[in-house]
Amino acid sequence: MTWLKLCCIGWLLSATLASSVFASDKVIINLPLSKQDPRYDFSHRLLELILVQTTEQYGATKLQHAPTTMTRDRTLQELKRGELVTVVPQVSLVEWQQQLIQVNFPLLKGIQGLRVFMVRKDLAPPLKDLSEQQLKQLPTGLLPYWSVYPLLKNAGFKVVDGSEYQSLFNMLNRGRFDTFSRGINEAYNELEANHQQYPNLSIDNSVLINIPILTVFYVSPKHPRLAERLEQGLLMLEQSGKLNELFYAEFCPDLMRAGIDKRRVIGINNPNLSVEFLTQARQQGRLLDPKLPLDRICQPFVR
Structure with a gap:
């Protein structure tokens, strides 16, 4: 075999390996239910940041929206197929956890x-x-x-x-x-x-x-690499302190406006949430504690 052929084979192997390592992830998120529906704004922006944060390890990719709005039941079915939608921020449910890949990281601190x-x-x-x-x-x-x-x-x-x-x-x-x-x-x-x-x-x-309610990213079982990417990105943002900064910058105005400490509290149990996941999230400090001094925490984020 000539030196030129060896070089060509080596180049082709390298190119194949690189394309495999940096294969573009198929990232399709759900559409809000209406133009007046702001519920997914933070989670979708967080997803975009995670994709940028993990570009070096996983390669560049483009965030797309599903072609239509969907009910929760249809969203579950489409996530299982992994074609029209591949990732959705959704309340953690044992039912979904059994059928999809749940990224075990609360996005909104509860x-x-x-x-x-x-x-x-x-x-x-x-x-x-x-x-x-x-x-x-x-x-x-x-x-x-x-x-x-x-x-x-x-x-x-x-x-x-x-x-x-x-x-x-x-x-x-x-x-x-x-x-x-x-x-x-x-x-x-x-x-x-x-x-x-x-x-x-x-x-x-x-x-x-x-009520203990935790929002997580649910990923289609057809796209396990994307789930791994999202978890790694969340951990990177958490370790850098950026995740806390983003959360409080987004929600401190509403937390202060709500005046949690001045309200009568009615507690309700949530049997549809995994006790193991809830306990883990609490132990890792990933949930908002209403008893924390929110005035002090939010001071840098509220004008």
């Missing part, structure tokens, strides 16, 4: 389990004047496929079914139900996004529902 009520400004009597039992008797709106739905229902709340995300704000405004529980990370953004259309809506400032 803030979505710290829930406040969106109400009408003219609601009487206000929630602060109601006992816990009276509060639970008020009709509260949710979508049946949301993970919080059975939790509130089993806790004794009088739940009214909505048909789609955006219609819930209209139903609340029209008095079809009296309360609409939202995570602190959702409530104020949604109020602002819908203010022009529903100026009579506001956020109650007296009650806090505390």
